Every structure is written in C-alpha cells, then in structure tokens.
Amino acid sequence: MSYISHADMGGAPSRGHVTPEPEGELFHAAWEPRVFAVTLAMGATGAWNLDMSRAARETLPDYGQLSYYAIWLAALQKLLQERGLVRPDEIARGHALHSFAPLPRRLATADVPAVLAKGSPTERSVAQPPRFAPGQIVRTRADAAAHHTRLPGYARGRRGRIEYVIGAHVFPDANAQGLGEDPQWLYTVVFDGGDLWGDAVPGLCVSIDAWEPYLEEA
Amino acid sequence: MDLRVRALETVLTEKGYIDPTALDALIDTYQTRIGPRNGARVIAKAWRDPAYREWLLRDATAAIASLGYGGRQGEHMRVVENTSDCHNLIVCTLCSCYPWPVLGLPPTWYKSAPYRSRVVKDPRGVLADFGVTLPEHVQFRVWDSTAELRYLVLPMPPPGSEDLDEEALAAMVTRDSMIGTGLPLAPPAAER
Numbered sequence: 001m002s003y004i005s006h007a008d009m010g011g012a013p014s015r016g017h018v019t020p021e022p023e024g025e026l027f028h029a030a031w032e033p034r035v036f037a038v039t040l041a042m043g044a045t046g047a048w049n050l051d052m053s054r055a056a057r058e059t060l061p062d063y064g065q066l067s068y069y070a071i072w073l074a075a076l077q078k079l080l081q082e083r084g085l086v087r088p089d090e091i092a093r094g095h096a097l098h099s100f101a102p103l104p105r106r107l108a109t110a111d112v113p114a115v116l117a118k119g120s121p122t123e124r125s126v127a128q129p130p131r132f133a134p135g136q137i138v139r140t141r142a143d144a145a146a147h148h149t150r151l152p153g154y155a156r157g158r159r160g161r162i163e164y165v166i167g168a169h170v171f172p173d174a175n176a177q178g179l180g181e182d183p184q185w186l187y188t189v190v191f192d193g194g195d196l197w198g199d200a201v202p203g204l205c206v207s208i209d210a211w212e213p214y215l216e217e218a
Numbered sequence: 219m220d221l222r223v224r225a226l227e228t229v230l231t232e233k234g235y236i237d238p239t240a241l242d243a244l245i246d247t248y249q250t251r252i253g254p255r256n257g258a259r260v261i262a263k264a265w266r267d268p269a270y271r272e273w274l275l276r277d278a279t280a281a282i283a284s285l286g287y288g289g290r291q292g293e294h295m296r297v298v299e300n301t302s303d304c305h306n307l308i309v310c311t312l313c314s315c316y317p318w319p320v321l322g323l324p325p326t327w328y329k330s331a332p333y334r335s336r337v338v339k340d341p342r343g344v345l346a347d348f349g350v351t352l353p354e355h356v357q358f359r360v361w362d363s364t365a366e367l368r369y370l371v372l373p374m375p376p377p378g379s380e381d382l383d384e385e386a387l388a389a390m391v392t393r394d395s396m397i398g399t400g401l402p403l404a405p406p407a408a409e410r
Contacts, residue, residue, distance in 0.1 A: 010311030010362065012335040018347040019332075021325040023254055023393045028326070031223040033249075036323075037241035038227055045235055054313055068314070068329045073223065086229055094225035096232035103235055112243040116252075119289040122366040150364045152311050154338065166294075166367055186365055197339050203357035206338050209365035 003146050006063035007054075011154040011197065032069040039072050044115060046104035048079050051176035055148035056082075124183035126168040130212070132187060136162045137218040140189070140210065148176035151214045155206075159195050159218055163207060164188040171211055185212040253322035256287045257370060258391035260320055262384045264297075265375045274372065275299060282320060282370075292319035292368050298361060299372040300398075305356050306371045307344070307398030309337045310363040317368035321393060328397065338362060341398075348399045371398045379405045 009015070027033045043053060056075035057063070063071060080086040090097050107115060132138060142157030150172050166186040174182035186209055193204030230236045260282055264271040274281040278295035282288060288295075295317060298306045310316065311334045316324040327333050337344045341358040345351065361369045373395040379387060382405055394400025 009334040015335040117289040
C-alpha cells in the first residue's frame, strides 16, 4: 500500500511569496485556539503518540487546501474516529451518544504547567554505538517509505556529511505505526546546495536531522 | 467551524476525555506566558555574557533551562550563531516544528507552503519577502527541523548596542531574527 504525505514541501515549485506577520498574532478565528488546546489535551491522554498525530495530518487528502488549524481539526477527528473514541453521529449531535472506553490519562487544569514544562523528551539510551562519526560522508536512502517518515523527499538519495551525532532518539517511522519507540541514532547531516538542487544559489548549505536507518555509507 | 469545534469539545468533555478549564489554561499559557520575549532574553544574555554565549552554543537545552524555559517542543535545543559570513535560517519542511518555550507558537507564514517550499532552495529570495537584504558574500545555512531537536538563531548584535543593558538589548531582538528571516532592530539613538 502506498503512503502519500501531502506535507513534504521542501523544494516544491512555485508556491508564491511569504507573507510576514507581526508578533503576537497567534490565532485568526475564535475556534483556532480551541482546536489547538483540544489537540494538546487529547495528546496528553495517551490515546496516540506525536508521530501518529503527524501521520494523520500529512495524509489528509485535502491537506493543501486546509488552513493550519483546520488540518489539526480534521486529523484530530480522524484519530478519534479510527480508535472508536468518537463517532460521526456524536459530532453531528454535539453530544456523547455511545458507550466509551476510559483513556489512560486526563489532563487536569492544575497539571497544565507541569505537563508543559516536562514535555516529551525523545532521547533514549541504546546499547549499540553510533555507526557514523562526524565528518563522514553518507548517502541518504533513495526509496520512498510506505509509512510515515521524516526523511524529506528533497533529501532522498543525496550525498551529505555527518555534522553532529545528536543522540539516540525515538524512531518516528516505527512509532507512527504503533511498532514501539525503536530508538535509533540521530545525526545532523549537511548537504551542499549543489547536491540538492540543479540551480542552487552559491554558498547554500541545508541540513536535516536523520535517523541511522535513513543513511548508508557513501 | 465554531459550531463544529464546540460540538467536538462537548462530546470529549461528556466522555471525560478532556477538561474544558485545562483547555483555557493551555491557551492562556501560550497567549500570555510563552512567547518570543523568552527567546529575546536568552539572546540578550548571550550578547552580554561571553560565558553564557559559549554555554548556549555548546548545550542550548541546559543554558536555556537555566533561565527557566524548556519543556514541550523545546525538550532538545540547539542554538546556531550568525556571523558576518554565514546566516542561519530555521524551517520545518515536513510540518511546523518550532521551539515553543523560547518563541511561542509559530506565525502563519512559518507553517505555510511558500516558506516551507522555498527557504531550503532560495533563502535569499525568502529574505527579500521580509525586506531583508544581506551582502553578496554571505553564505546561507538552512536547518530543516526534521526530528525533535529544535533550533534557535543567535543573531549578531545590532551596531550601536554596545552600551545597552540586557533588558534594552532584549527589546532589539525580534521573533523573526531568532528564526533567521529578520535582523535585530537598531537601538534608539543614545541620549546625549
């Protein structure tokens, strides 16, 4: 089954100009902060993880037509419905109509500061040492993944240089599929613009943070 | 949209999955407590205190935590320094990853297709959209936030800011200058 992310935008052609925005304009409609907060609160229940939530957003067929928080809302409804936590008739009626299972946690008001301050660190310890060292030349995997991944399309099958060994981190490709955290070494890999783009501007370098399974020796 | 969101909120509340007052607390946090003024304090301190600057570049997560900032979407931080030869820009081409504890929630343009598609290829063109022109010799480094490491740009202090204290310096630090799409403000002319 093919997996299509509509969110992988780096290097896509003709996307128009960037429109600057003053500081402090966080939301542009009354419903946006509610969607933001409901999404965070549902994330805190443990019903799904961050990588599942990113996968739900990027696979929305109308991703490109939706505003940012409309994407969040659509993905939230998708996650809820896939898990049977909310059914369409309940959203239509605006009330809980069916029996439902309790979730592992509920975000209490008093816990909000502590939960935000703690966050969700993704660094883990692993037994094996990192395969690559700073300065080493690597090549990124060329094939498209059949699942959520964090290797951008523009950086596939490219020659790059290991700049930093960041640490071992939760592997989103596995975590998004419910296969566990499967921590892998994570590296900052830097590319010369000329190795990414045929018409690169001189003096451009671009880096990504790439997990070890994305990389092979060049 | 308002009705649809309210309906969903009611269903989730009736099921006991969410507490509406916790939602209010979340929104209030990002509207009043966590925003780019946090990052501006980090940058101003780095401009004034060479030991702090060195710590910030070596272990950003700890150096930022020492000022009381950290946690969600800033669990793992790296600060990258602009020089007269190299200008840094931060992006997330895959979604909208952004260092919340120091910059708050991202502006609309940061999450938009034009920024995410163009900045990895044509940073000079993107800067032009912000009215920023850098000298021809300046090289560009774009950091695509593809993992859970969050980036913050340490801009160069504006000329004429040598005598300002940290609070006055922080007022020169704009949100965009910490993403790389802007430069710090010029200080007000010193009173004579």
